[in-house]
Amino acid sequence: MISMKNVYKTYGNGVTALNGINVEIDKGEFVYVVGPSGAGKSTFIKLIYREEKATAGDIVINEKELSTIKEKQVPMLRRDIGVVFQDFKLLPKLTAYENVAFAMEVIEAPPSTMRTRVLEVLDLVGLKNKSRFLPDELSGGEQQRISIARAIVNRPKIVIADEPTGNIDPDTSWEIMQIFEEINRRGTTLIMATHSREIVDTIRKRVIAIENGTIARDEALGEYGYEI
Numbered sequence: 001m002i003s004m005k006n007v008y009k010t011y012g013n014g015v016t017a018l019n020g021i022n023v024e025i026d027k028g029e030f031v032y033v034v035g036p037s038g039a040g041k042s043t044f045i046k047l048i049y050r051e052e053k054a055t056a057g058d059i060v061i062n063e064k065e066l067s068t069i070k071e072k073q074v075p076m077l078r079r080d081i082g083v084v085f086q087d088f089k090l091l092p093k094l095t096a097y098e099n100v101a102f103a104m105e106v107i108e109a110p111p112s113t114m115r116t117r118v119l120e121v122l123d124l125v126g127l128k129n130k131s132r133f134l135p136d137e138l139s140g141g142e143q144q145r146i147s148i149a150r151a152i153v154n155r156p157k158i159v160i161a162d163e164p165t166g167n168i169d170p171d172t173s174w175e176i177m178q179i180f181e182e183i184n185r186r187g188t189t190l191i192m193a194t195h196s197r198e199i200v201d202t203i204r205k206r207v208i209a210i211e212n213g214t215i216a217r218d219e220a221l222g223e224y225g226y227e228i
């Protein structure tokens with residue numbers, strides 16, 4: 001499902017963020033990506049959804065070799081990947097419903113399925129009753145739940161979350177994690193970069209630790225492993 005072989009990433013300013021990454025992630029796995037600040041976690045995640053291109057190495061996502069795909073094929077690749085950000089990135093002038101529906105409009109999904117699907121995912125994240133609210137009328141946790149609904153509405157094979165609980169209070173973070181676990185239980189591969197020791201050590205999953213651009217640890221049911 002996701003494979004990286006000898007992957008390097010050096011940014012335009014000369015900073016090498018990833019320095020020889022080799023990893024395989026199978027369909028249906030739940031993986032935490034941990035590591036010190038600046039270690040390369042976000043870069044690792046950005047390579048998966050082709051926000052950034054690798055400088056060297058092979059990356060295969062859902063049978064597609066990223067180094068050879070053409071720019072115009074990138075939107076197709078991204079259809080199979082839902083992304084959740086730390087700062088939600090909701091469109092402020094659209095309602096919760098419209099933010100989620102927009103993700104379907106972008107890929108020109110048939111309008112007949114749209115309403116059912118949007119309401120289905122809003123229900124899954126527990127916010128069907130707030131579908132008409134604007135983002136700034138929602139709490140941080142609610143906004144994140146809308147952004148998760150948006151990430152899954154097109155039924156991607158992979159969901160990637162970069163510090164999804166970074167801007168959310170601890171109680172609400174557990175609710176977000178329950179939603180991720182449910183999405184994963186339904187068969188979606190889930191990859192989550194996080195600085196939360198509490199989450200990683202409580203909801204035990206595979207842990208990939210990145211340090212100085214390389215994988216320092218890869219454990220089936222790992223621990224966070226860093227002092228904060």
Ligand SMILES: Nc1ncnc2c1ncn2[C@@H]1O[C@H](COP(=O)(O)OP(=O)(O)OP(=O)(O)O)[C@@H](O)[C@H]1O
Pocket residue numbers: 011012013015016017035036037038039040041042043044
């Ligand atoms: N767009 C960019 N241009 C240049 N350098 C960058 C860029 N993005 C990241 N870097 C550098 O690459 C290195 C890895 O950054 P990255 O954001 O991947 O780390 P991280 O592990 O996600 O950190 P954090 O936990 O603080 O979010 C850092 O030295 C960073 O300064």
